[in-house]
Amino acid sequence: MDALIEIQKKYLTFSKGEKKIADYLLSHSDQINNMNINELSTKTATSNASITRFVQKMGYKKYADLKLAINHSTAVDPSNNTNKVEIIDEVFLFYQKVIQKTQKFIKQDDLEKFYHLLKNHKNIIVIGSSNSGATGKTFSLRLTRMGLNSKAYMDPVWMLMRASIASSDDLFLAISNSGVTTCIVRTLQKAKEKGATIISITSYLENPVAQLSQLTFHVYNTRFVNHEKFIDSQFANMYFIDVLTTYLQKDETFKKNMLTTREVINDV
Secondary structure, X not given: OOHHHHHHHOHHHOOHHHHHHHHHHHHOHHHOOOOOHHHHHHXXXXXXXXXXXXXXXXXXXXXXXXXXXXXXXXXXXXXXXXXXOOHHHHHHHHHHHHHHHHHHHOOHHHHHHHHHHHHOOOEEEEEEOOHHHHHHHHHHHHHHHOOXXXXXXXXXXXXXXXXXXXXXXXXXXXXXXXXXXXXXXXXXXXXXXXXXXXXXXXXXXXXXXXXXOOEEEEOOOHHHOOOOOOOOOOHHXXXXXXXXXXXXXXXXXXXXXXXXXXXXXXXX
16 A cells, blocks of 8 residues: 555544654655655654654554655656646646545445445435535535435535434435544434444545444545645545546446436536
8 A cells, every 4th residue: 555645544543743744754755765764853843753653653664664665655756747837737747646646545346335335225415514515515416417316415504404314214425534524523423323324535544434434435635735836625525526426327327317417408
């Protein structure tokens, strides 16, 4: 597994000092190759001992092993291109990095599990807060166009009310990068209490949303792309729901329904 992806997935389990180290490694991975442990401790305002503990927590014996793994992760990383000078190139490389990192998270078996769960539930409830809520609405509309009974909620009160009357017929799909948003966690707790099935799309392995889910998908968190110009926290999520939408259309009924809705609005 990609070392940088493993760091992101475990991010919420790190201490405050370990998060400083993780932040630096994730945002400056291209600079690690020629950096010794003393330099890294200075850059992260931590200690050599803290870095050693972090390395061991990640499953490596020594700092050099982690550094080698990170170098392997970034060997074909397009963001290492020092010739990018045009804005259009910067945006392209940003998007390319996010897509490549997210792609490494995706497992074919999980896509198949997702497909069967959708087929076996009467109602699909997509929830998300703020920008994730907007992404959820987009995905819910796509599911509706495939003939599924889907509804999206981004208002905390409405999603909690819907969860209070959930049943085993319901599949809740939560989109939450952090996995700790209070209204999302409360809604899923209530939905699970009522017997609903829960699927989540998030950035971290250990978080309340993932722990409540029967199936969790992970995406690359754009906060770890070292470029302050880019603020699109939903790009990885949008790419991933494109993957899900495409995968679901292997079902001929879903594909036919999608085409029908496109034809009726002349979107062909």
